[in-house]
Amino acid sequence: MITCTKNNFGCGPIEFQDYQSDRLCVLNGKFVIDTASEEYKAAERLEIKLPDAFRIKRSAVSTAILISSSEQNRGTVLRCRIDKGFLCIEKLSNWDEEGPLTIIVASGFTVLGWHGQFTETDYEQATFGTGIVPESNRLVVKEDFVYASISFSTFPSTNNGYGPFSIKINQMPKDVDAIVPVCLQSGTYIKGQVGSWLGEARIQGGYISMNLNEDFSNYGGKGSFLIFFAPRHQFIPRVPGVGKIVLSTDDVTCGNKTNMQSLLLGIGGESGISSLELEFIQDNSFEGISFYLAEYPDYAKYEMKMPVLSRGGTYGKRYTVAPQIVSFSEYNKSISLHNLIRSTTMETSIFDASIISDIIYVSDI
Amino acid sequence: MITSISTNFGVNPISLKCYDSERIVVLQGMFALDTANEDYLAAEQLEITFPDQFSIPASKPTTAFLVCQKDDLQSGTIIKAQIQGNKLILEKLSIYDGIGNVKVVLASGFVGDASEALLSPKPSGKITISGKDYTYSASISQYANCIQDRWGMFFLQMSSWNYAPGVENEYGIKGLPADLNIDVPIFTSYINSGLDGSECAMAHIENGKITFTGKGQEGESKKYLHRAFMKFFFVRGENDIAEY
Numbered sequence: 001m002i003t004c005t006k007n008n009f010g011c012g013p014i015e016f017q018d019y020q021s022d023r024l025c026v027l028n029g030k031f032v033i034d035t036a037s038e039e040y041k042a043a044e045r046l047e048i049k050l051p052d053a054f055r056i057k058r059s060a061v062s063t064a065i066l067i068s069s070s071e072q073n074r075g076t077v078l079r080c081r082i083d084k085g086f087l088c089i090e091k092l093s094n095w096d097e098e099g100p101l102t103i104i105v106a107s108g109f110t111v112l113g114w115h116g117q118f119t120e121t122d123y124e125q126a127t128f129g130t131g132i133v134p135e136s137n138r139l140v141v142k143e144d145f146v147y148a149s150i151s152f153s154t155f156p157s158t159n160n161g162y163g164p165f166s167i168k169i170n171q172m173p174k175d176v177d178a179i180v181p182v183c184l185q186s187g188t189y190i191k192g193q194v195g196s197w198l199g200e201a202r203i204q205g206g207y208i209s210m211n212l213n214e215d216f217s218n219y220g221g222k223g224s225f226l227i228f229f230a231p232r233h234q235f236i237p238r239v240p241g242v243g244k245i246v247l248s249t250d251d252v253t254c255g256n257k258t259n260m261q262s263l264l265l266g267i268g269g270e271s272g273i274s275s276l277e278l279e280f281i282q283d284n285s286f287e288g289i290s291f292y293l294a295e296y297p298d299y300a301k302y303e304m305k306m307p308v309l310s311r312g313g314t315y316g317k318r319y320t321v322a323p324q325i326v327s328f329s330e331y332n333k334s335i336s337l338h339n340l341i342r343s344t345t346m347e348t349s350i351f352d353a354s355i356i357s358d359i360i361y362v363s364d365i
Numbered sequence: 366m367i368t369s370i371s372t373n374f375g376v377n378p379i380s381l382k383c384y385d386s387e388r389i390v391v392l393q394g395m396f397a398l399d400t401a402n403e404d405y406l407a408a409e410q411l412e413i414t415f416p417d418q419f420s421i422p423a424s425k426p427t428t429a430f431l432v433c434q435k436d437d438l439q440s441g442t443i444i445k446a447q448i449q450g451n452k453l454i455l456e457k458l459s460i461y462d463g464i465g466n467v468k469v470v471l472a473s474g475f476v477g478d479a480s481e482a483l484l485s486p487k488p489s490g491k492i493t494i495s496g497k498d499y500t501y502s503a504s505i506s507q508y509a510n511c512i513q514d515r516w517g518m519f520f521l522q523m524s525s526w527n528y529a530p531g532v533e534n535e536y537g538i539k540g541l542p543a544d545l546n547i548d549v550p551i552f553t554s555y556i557n558s559g560l561d562g563s564e565c566a567m568a569h570i571e572n573g574k575i576t577f578t579g580k581g582q583e584g585e586s587k588k589y590l591h592r593a594f595m596k597f598f599f600v601r602g603e604n605d606i607a608e609y
Contacts, residue, residue: 130507240485246478266425268479269388271487271513275425275476300484307509307520309428309596311443319442319460321552321563323522323594340507340522341554341592351426351445353389353474353598355518357509358486365506365524365592 002027004087006049010039014048016105017177019145019231020055025109026145027087028230030179030200035099046089046103050082057085059109065181067102067198068095072184072216074195075101082109094194104181104200106228108147129168130305130325130361131156131338132208136225139171142232146176149227154364157186157221158212160342161288163255164332166209166303174237178203178230182210186221201226202331205237205302209331214256214290241299244268252335255290257282263291265335272356274306276326278337279349290336296328304328305359308352312345320345325359341365367392373412375402381471382600384516387420390448390475391516393600395548398469400462411455411469424448424475429455430550432567435465435560437531437580441550442562448475460561470567472549472597474518487511492521492540494575500587501527503536512542518598526551526590528566530581538575544601546571554592566590 004014016029033040059082067075079090087105095101126139126148133154140147156162180203185196197219201210212220245267254260261279268274280289310322323340339345369379381394399405424447432441445456453471461467489510496502506524511517519541528534550565557564557580566577581588 240483242481242483244479244481245484264425266476266479267484268482269476270482271511272482272484273389273474273476275427275479277426297484301486304484304486307596309443317556318561319458319563320556321441321443321565322554323520323552323596341594343554351428352443353425353427353476354596355474355509355511356484356486357511357518357520358489359507359509359520360489360492361507362505363524365522 002051002054004048004050008039008043008047009033010037017231017234022055023111023114025054025056025059025082026107026229026231027109028106028178028228030102030104033099033101033103035096035101043091045091048087050085050087052085054085056082056109056111058083058112060112062107062109064089064107065104065198066092066095067104067181067200068098068195069100070095070098072197072219073199074193075198076195078103080105080107102200104179106178106180106230108229124171126150126172127170128361130359131165131167133364141171141173144233145229145231146173147229151223151225153222155220155222155224156210156212158214158216158219159221161257161338162212162220162336163214163290164211164329164334164336165327166207166329166331168207168303169203172203172206173232174206175232175235176203176230177235178228180208180226180228182224182226184212184220184224186218186223188218203230204235204331207303207331209329211332237302238298240301243297243299245297245300247293252291252293255292258289258291260289260291267356273353274356275353276308277351279347281347288336288338290334292332292334296330296333300328300330302330304356306354306356307359308350308354310339310345310348310350312348314344314346324350367415369413370416371414373404373408375399375404379413384600385420388476388480389516390419390421390424391598391600392453392471392473392475393547393598395468395470398467400467408457410457413453413455415451415453418451419448421448421475421477422450424477427473427475429473430470431458431461432468432470432550432565433461433465433560433562437582438557438560439565439567439580440557440560440562441552441565446471446473446475464560470549472547472599474598490540492538495537496527497535501529501534503527510540515601516598517542517601520596521594523590523593526593527587528577528579528590530579530585530588531583533576533578535574535576538570538573541570541573542601543573545599547597547599549595549597551577551590551593551595553590568595
């Protein structure tokens with residue numbers, strides 16, 4: 001981790017995870033810009049002083065990502081390079097009226113003017129847990145850093161009821177703790193729109209976690225993609241301990257789309273045996289629901305899933321059965337529910353026993 | 366195996382496979398309902414009394430299946446099931462009363478209040494399903510396969526499942542215990558017109574094979590179980606509780 005105390009846009013100390021070598025440096029981190037700051041207004045480009053000992057003093061051009069606070073968090077990619085010991089980032093003023101701006105640096109920097117031999121890098125195809133199916137797919141896992149460039153044919157979407165989620169990346173080293181910009185523009189462009197819809201994910205312990213804003217529509221889904229570099233040796237996965245989870249209606253806060261009538265959840269006993277009683281009303285329950293815990297128990301695994309059956313109905317259809325996956329996310333301190341067959345029910349009941357399960361994903365429906 | 370000493374809906378005795386412990390009780394079996402029976406009509410809930418108390422005095426609600434066959438159509442839903450003392454209490458749902466043959470299917474796990482445990486998922490063994498040929502193929506979307514020494518839980522969702530209508534269809538299923546022998550519904554995302562609940566097919570799983578007779582008439586072209594899924598608890602072995 002490096003800490004950069006000086007910049008020309010009025011921001012406090014900025015921290016980046018780092019991997020440094022003579023030919024390649026990797027930085028991963030973010031900072032927030034107050035666009036009303038006089039220093040920011042005066043800056044022609046964003047300059048962050050790197051520590052004196054930083055290995056590369058001048059790099060070829062790379063990228064940073066700007067995410068504004070505009071509707072659907074529109075933003076774009078920025079030029080970024082290391083120049084004379086400064087991390088220099090292009091200043092784009094398109095969203096200055098829609099700050100604060102989040103700048104994510106999840107980039108690799110190569111020395112400028114390399115004339116040596118180029119060698120092909122081995123890569124693998126990442127596979128994911130339920131909810132994500134990759135399309136174009138390159139994951140490079142090195143001893144000290146990772147790089148990924150992945151677009152998705154299936155990705156969580158607010159239209160499918162996703163708010164918070166944590167989904168396993170099977171090949172991702174567990175020691176990665178990366179901030180990852182994700183393009184969530186799933187094909188719907190608004191006339192006059194500037195930039196793309198962007199979000200911030202976190203990859204920790206082999207899972208990708210996000211919390212999509214449930215108020216947005218068409219956010220995420222097919223066509224979403226991510227590209228990032230991140231150093232390794234940053235995250236030590238917590239070993240799950242002994243405990244139990246007991247929750248009732250008053251212990252949780254519901255997501256925006258959920259009208260929860262009652263909740264009783266108990267997880268404990270050998271094999272993660274669980275019971276869930278839940279009743280909720282929703283215009284379309286296939287959208288999924290989410291609710292938040294004040295604290296995620298520190299003895300529970302980072303991410304857990306269990307399958308349950310639900311019963312519901314809508315006009316002309318009564319007592320239909322649906323498979324639902326209950327997902328727990330430490331990153332989001334949340335529990336979410338997803339109807340796997342996307343059947344529409346308005347009043348939905350769950351009264352089921354289940355087991356915290358290692359759900360094996362084989363193929364898309 | 367446990368056998369009831371009485372019920373309040375005119376069906377007795379009822380025998381169920383049983384795994385009984387303080388952490389979980391698993392009941393597995395099936396019985397027909399006579400929805401014209403006067404005791405049934407008078408009952409507010411279905412109560413099955415067994416000779417001995419279960420090790421969980423009062424369980425949380427869990428699911429049992431209610432399945433109705435009308436002509437070549439099968440629909441089903443889930444009903445609440447709970448253990449109280451030496452009774453199994455089932456929700457009475459009258460949606461199939463007077464319509465076809467109605468069965469209650471138990472493939473249920475009953476748990477009490479949560480106790481402290483290692484909160485980490487149990488690993489799933491590999492599951493594969495194979496049809497007899499490409500025409501009648503079956504393709505898995507996802508599954509969970511939690512097998513314990515004396516009981517287990519299985520969850521399955523299919524991405525596609527083709528069958529020949531009106532005849533028994535047989536598929537190979539690998540990865541489940543050899544001693545598993547169970548009848549459970551496979552649900553789909555469709556509904557049958559005029560029948561509440563979800564379209565389903567009653568499946569039998571034994572000796573590494575899963576068989577069912579699908580909706581339709583023999584000789585019709587192949588059909589699909591659309592977005593088929595199943596979730597059930599099962600008891601391993603034949604005689605699981607010595608004291609019963």
